[in-house]
Amino acid sequence: MVKNRYIARINCLQPIPCNPCETSCPFGAIYIGEDITNRPILDLEKCKGCGICVAACPGIAITMAMITGDAKDFVSIPYEYLPLPLVGDTVVLVDTNGVDLGEGLVEKLNRPNKKDPTTLVYVSVDNTITDRAVGIKRKVASIVDVIEVVNRIEIVDPIICRCEEIRESEIIEGIKKGDRTVEAIKRRTRSGMGLCQGKTCNRLIAGIIARESGISVGEQAPSSKRPPVGVISIREMSEE
Amino acid sequence: MINTELLIIGGGPAGLAAAIAAGKYGVKAIVVDENPLPGGQLFKQIHKFFGSKEHKAGTRGNIIGQQLLIEVEKVGAQVMLNTRAFGIFDDNIVGIVSGGKSEKVVAKKIILATGASENALAFKGSTLPGVMTAGAAQTFINVHRVLPGRRVIMIGTGNVGLITSYQLMQAGAEVVAVVEAAPNVGGYDVHANKLRRAGVPIYLGHIVIEAFGDSEVCGAVIAPVDEKFQPDLTRSFTIECDTICFAVGLTPRIELAQMAEASTTFIGALGGHLPLHDNRLKIGKNIFAAGDIAGVEEASTAMEEGRLAGVVAAMDLGKLSEDDGNVEIELINERLSKLRSGQFGLKRAVAKLEIIKQYDELLGRINNGEE
Amino acid sequence: MRILNHPILGELKDMETVTIYCDGMEILAIRGEPIAAALLAAGIRTFRKTVKTGEPRGVYCGIGQCNDCIMEVNGVPNVRTCVTLVEEGMIIKTQEGLGKSGGLHD
Known part of the structure; x- marks a missing residue:
């Protein structure tokens, strides 16, 4: 095991087409190869712990660790929130699921790529959590207040066409009367004839037709389009 | 009336990349965009992009946006903001509204880069x-x-x-x-x-x-x-x-393609109804679709598609030889196939091939006099 | 609330301000921003009341597509506030239905 120097730890889980870790490493320590969906392979001997790949990774999926053999190890974690922890601050380390692992002491901050704001926070941690410590808890953590469990809900007829205020029941009414296209519903209810010209509701209406009639959205013809696309005042149109 | 060699509708990643690619071969494009700021949705993407070096991977979307605008200026493309293309008519005429007035644009080639809207x-x-x-x-x-x-x-x-x-x-x-x-x-x-x-x-x-x-x-x-x-x-x-x-998906903005009488198909993996296009993104004789309108993907693929349409437009306009153009196209297609690989990308690669297949079949039927 | 400091985008500085008025209230806006941004920064979220039921609406798509954020601006109704930039002295009103102060068709 490599001791007493920082080594990258790559937590890249899926075959995403991406290779900045490989191309950013000044020491050639990371290999992905021609097929950029390959998962990165780290050469522990070549890795110098510079942190450049940590700051380059779009997935924020690389951290670093230094194993000392003593009670305290060190980890280096990219952090992109404000406020940034300061040297000497105590921070809470978390695992990949956000579970608290305990506290650590901030030893150093660094920006490996001076042109990019991603900051690496170097923290001394208890050696029992070194392997799992991949995140620093945000100062203001998200708190969920599940305020009540409710049974009172009735599903209420929601607005589908936001512009013309057409409700779902009106669309369903049209389908019952034989409408099978967004166009037919439009002619019956005015849905899609407001200022946005159906940009928001057409897809919803197609979904309701599919649900109620069994004709999938793909089988329905898209609604016809004529000029103008979007809102244009009569004056604009008439002035040349 | 405005005459132009190339009109690009939409100044997002696809549209700007198209203007730059065509501009490098001397095509002076006009880019119209209905928004007050150029760049489409690039400037709100402040995260680092995936891909490899040639896709500017590791660079944040907003920085890529700035780089595109500098290049657009360098090639001398004209970007008309607050300008809405409201319709496409016969003979390559596009109606635009700008500064309170409407105007006709007659373009030899048109690239639709209108993007997508959120579901x-x-x-x-x-x-x-x-x-x-x-x-x-x-x-x-x-x-x-x-x-x-x-x-x-x-x-x-x-x-x-x-x-x-x-x-x-x-x-x-x-x-x-x-x-x-x-x-x-x-x-x-x-x-x-x-x-x-x-x-x-x-x-x-x-x-x-x-x-x-x-x-x-x-x-x-x-x-x-x-x-x-x-x-x-x-x-x-x-x-x-x-x-x-x-955040429940996006639907391609195909109204202008419909007005240009492009045939459409429905492909769920690419966001819904889209215009059929050939392997050079042509949806008609003089008209292309690039970026999310041709299938919802992400900004990196949109830029590559924009480049492809821009290069082909330059070839069609006689600014770039067939041979040189084909070399360019091959490089772009290589970069595109890298972005469309892996468990997430492969579905899109297959779906894009399906569009081209349907286009070719339709063309075959038309040539046989069936349609 | 304005995001004065941002971990990626840095500090907001050297902002030039303009004064706009929303339903009579004076609001300090930043030159170059759309009306909707200035109103959200000032804590205003209801931009109009709908025609049929009078229910409140505000920003929905934020990029000029949905037209939900329309207001009366300098006497003109149906102005998309998410893509209309602020100007010094702009008079903005919550739009009731189709709007009061101007004709429907300009």
Whole structure:
């Protein structure tokens, strides 16, 4: 095991087409190869712990660790929130699921790529959590207040066409009367004839037709389009 | 009336990349965009892009946007902002409205790069102020630097939902819940893990069934769903929030392609109804579709498609030889196939081939006099 | 609330301000921003009341597509506030239905 120097730890889980870790490493320590969906392979001997790949990774999926053999190890974690922890601050380390692992002491901050704001926070941690410590808890953590469990809900007829205020029941009414296209519903209810010209509701209406009639959205013809696309005042149109 | 060799409709990543690619071979393009600022949705994407070096991977979207604008200026393309292309008519005529007046543009070649629009959801209270698309929230925090709210519920775990949630926290908001109807996260694990590390609960197999509040949203009722997505109301619960965001996919903006009489097909993996195009993105004799209008992907593929359309337009206009053009096209296609690889990208690669196949079949029928 | 400091985008500085008025209230806006951004920064979230039911609406798509954020601006109704930039002295009103102060068709 490599001791007493920082080594990258790559937590890249899926075959995403991406290779900045490989191309950013000044020491050639990371290999992905021609097929950029390959998962990165780290050469522990070549890795110098510079942190450049940590700051380059779009997935924020690389951290670093230094194993000392003593009670305290060190980890280096990219952090992109404000406020940034300061040297000497105590921070809470978390695992990949956000579970608290305990506290650590901030030893150093660094920006490996001076042109990019991603900051690496170097923290001394208890050696029992070194392997799992991949995140620093945000100062203001998200708190969920599940305020009540409710049974009172009735599903209420929601607005589908936001512009013309057409409700779902009106669309369903049209389908019952034989409408099978967004166009037919439009002619019956005015849905899609407001200022946005159906940009928001057409897809919803197609979904309701599919649900109620069994004709999938793909089988329905898209609604016809004529000029103008979007809102244009009569004056604009008439002035040349 | 304006005469131009190349009119590009939409000044997002695809449109700007097309203007640059064509401009390098001496084509002076006009780019029209209905927005007051160029760049489409690039400037709100302040995260680092995936891909490899030639895709500018590791660079943040907003920085790529700045680089594109510099290159657009360098090649001398004219970008007309606050300008809406409202219709396409016969003989390559496009109607635009700009500065309170309408005008005809006659273009030898037209590239449609109109992008996509965000899908909506409808439930009780879904029209309350504070309920908005994820893209709206992202625009306000990253472009206008204003928080639309402090406690946000995100609906949808595609990359847009995951990335926007992360960026809301970077902007100082709290994401109190991410709600996903499907049993698993739709986007990349690395994006989801950013949220998990921040302690954001991701409710898989759940939907929002109501947003409540008198004049603004104050909270949401959430319920688990069965495999047919039917909610179990007996297990519903409420979470307080002041903002609810929809990140439930995008639909290509194909109106202008329809007006240009392009044939359309429906491909769910690419966002819905789209115009058929050949292997050079042509949807008609003198008209191309590039970027999300030709299938919803992401900004890196949109830029490559824009380049492809720009290069082919330059070839068609006689500014670039067939041989040199084909070399360019091959390089672009190589970069595109890299972006469309892996478990996420392969579906899109297959779907794009399906569009081309359907186009070729249609062309075959037309040539045989069947249509 | 404005995001004055941002971990990626840095500090907001050297902002030039303009004064706009919303339903009579004076609001300090930043030159170059859309009306909707200035109003959200000032804590205003209801931009209009709908025609049929009078229910409140605000920002929905934020990029000029949905037209939900329309207001009366300098006497002109149906102005998309998410893509209309602020100007010194702008008079903005919550739009009731189709709007009061101007004709429907300009």
